[in-house]
Amino acid sequence: MAHAHKLEILRGLIKFKSNTQKIWGVLILLTIVTSVEVVLGIMKPEALIGHFLGMKILNWIFIILTLVKAYYITWDFMHMRDETKALRRIVVWTAVFLICYLVFILLQEGGYVDTVYKSGFIKRDF
Amino acid sequence: MGATVNSNDEHALLDGGPGPLGATYGKMMMWFFIVSDALTFSGFLAAYGFSRFKYIENWPLADEVFTHFPFLHGVSAPMYYVALMTFILIFSSVTMVLAVDAGHQLKKSKVAFYMFLTIIGGGIFLGSQAWEWKNFIKGEYGAVETVGGSILQFVDKDGKRVALHEFAKVLPGEREQLTRDKGFWFTEESSLPTYTVAEVIEGFKAHPDVLIRTEQIVKKEKVTLTREESLKRIEGTKYVVEGASLIRNEYGHKLFADFFFFITGFHGFHVFSGVVINIIIFFNVILGTYEKRKNYEMVEKVGLYWHFVDLVWVFVFTFFYLV
Numbered sequence: 001m002a003h004a005h006k007l008e009i010l011r012g013l014i015k016f017k018s019n020t021q022k023i024w025g026v027l028i029l030l031t032i033v034t035s036v037e038v039v040l041g042i043m044k045p046e047a048l049i050g051h052f053l054g055m056k057i058l059n060w061i062f063i064i065l066t067l068v069k070a071y072y073i074t075w076d077f078m079h080m081r082d083e084t085k086a087l088r089r090i091v092v093w094t095a096v097f098l099i100c101y102l103v104f105i106l107l108q109e110g111g112y113v114d115t116v117y118k119s120g121f122i123k124r125d126f
Numbered sequence: 127m128g129a130t131v132n133s134n135d136e137h138a139l140l141d142g143g144p145g146p147l148g149a150t151y152g153k154m155m156m157w158f159f160i161v162s163d164a165l166t167f168s169g170f171l172a173a174y175g176f177s178r179f180k181y182i183e184n185w186p187l188a189d190e191v192f193t194h195f196p197f198l199h200g201v202s203a204p205m206y207y208v209a210l211m212t213f214i215l216i217f218s219s220v221t222m223v224l225a226v227d228a229g230h231q232l233k234k235s236k237v238a239f240y241m242f243l244t245i246i247g248g249g250i251f252l253g254s255q256a257w258e259w260k261n262f263i264k265g266e267y268g269a270v271e272t273v274g275g276s277i278l279q280f281v282d283k284d285g286k287r288v289a290l291h292e293f294a295k296v297l298p299g300e301r302e303q304l305t306r307d308k309g310f311w312f313t314e315e316s317s318l319p320t321y322t323v324a325e326v327i328e329g330f331k332a333h334p335d336v337l338i339r340t341e342q343i344v345k346k347e348k349v350t351l352t353r354e355e356s357l358k359r360i361e362g363t364k365y366v367v368e369g370a371s372l373i374r375n376e377y378g379h380k381l382f383a384d385f386f387f388f389i390t391g392f393h394g395f396h397v398f399s400g401v402v403i404n405i406i407i408f409f410n411v412i413l414g415t416y417e418k419r420k421n422y423e424m425v426e427k428v429g430l431y432w433h434f435v436d437l438v439w440v441f442v443f444t445f446f447y448l449v
Contacts, residue, residue: 020224024220062444
């Protein structure tokens with residue numbers, strides 16, 4: 001089976017010689033990202049506690065780093081990089097759209113119920 | 127370009143020939159399944175987010191709950207253990223992708239070896255998960271629940287947590303657990319906590335250093351009451367809570383334990399099925415099924431599932447333990 005693997009990550013910044021080498025490279029990348037998350041999670045630096053667009057900066061960092069990890073797992077471990085553009089878009093955009101919609105609705109509603117408890121007349125309903 | 131399918135490959139012909147979008151039908155279906163399963167997991171995590179936003183000021187702090195590390199007793203090590211579990215799962219993903227790569231080169235023994243490592247990695251992860259559950263269910267300090275359903279925990283003057291056995295007073299008298307052979311055949315109750323409500327209240331009154339810590343969070347910290355307020359609050363005690371169950375848990379809001387059990391449990395079940403499927407494929411590799419087919423795409427398909435399980439854990443790690 002002839003296989004053409006795309007062997008560059010970070011938009012061509014790092015080029016690997018073989019697929020095996022790329023796999024180890026991605027492992028190193030994922031390990032670094034996870035370590036950064038853990039260190040930040042334990043230290044919780046004061047500077048990052050501030051709010052940005054309604055969420056703590058630290059939480060923004062965690063979520064962005066998670067998406068970075070998800071990208072590399074899907075693209076390099078699940079070989080999304082080597083699939084056709086159409087398959088990639090079908091899988092990724094379907095999931096991204098539906099998940100964003102679901103998360104928006106539920107979090108919005110959860111925050112609303114919290115304000116009802118806080119400022120309304122109901123102490124606890126259910 | 128997915129797996130190339132030769133026209134003289136009978137197995138592929140039985141599968142309906144080369145599929146759309148440069149992928150075989152089998153791989154397409156695996157992607158379909160992964161997308162729908164991703165939606166199930168996001169449903170779980172979004173529901174967790176909903177409940178958390180709803181009780182944003184009373185939610186337990188994950189740092190205080192998951193503090194155990196094997197062989198380090200009494201040391202508070204938040205996050206390290208889950209980070210280790212994350213790493214184990216990522217590493218087993220790497221061995222899986224190496225197996226897929228060896229499959230592309232039709233190297234049978236290499237595929238088998240990497241599949242074996244992947245199975246071991248999955249097994250270690252499941253074991254770690256079980257250990258985490260054991261600690262969570264057993265609990266560490268104990269707490270009481272009030273009539274209104276709030277959880278009250280105990281701390282000393284410096285804010286350090288105090289366990290129930292450090293102050294509860296043992297009173298004479300016994301309370302027997304209701305089992306089916308004692309009362310009606312259909313009535314029973316779960317195992318009784320170590321101390322009764324009266325013992326905790328009496329012990330609390332006898333120890334002036336012990337204070338009550340409520341579930342409420344102000345400036346990232348749980349609010350501790352003064353001694354006078356604490357004495358007033360302890361009167362409302364209804365249950366003694368040790369550890370966690372689906373009904374109540376000593377860490378705080380009831381939903382917290384429910385989500386913990388359901389989300390990590392559902393993920394653990396996926397890992398378990400992944401390990402079982404990997405074992406089946408591992409034996410197929412050993413028996414030479416794919417060698418005869420001259421096509422290791424089956425390994426690639428279970429690989430997709432295995433990476434997906436890893437992908438989900440990355441999100442569970444962030445939203446349950448970090449954020």
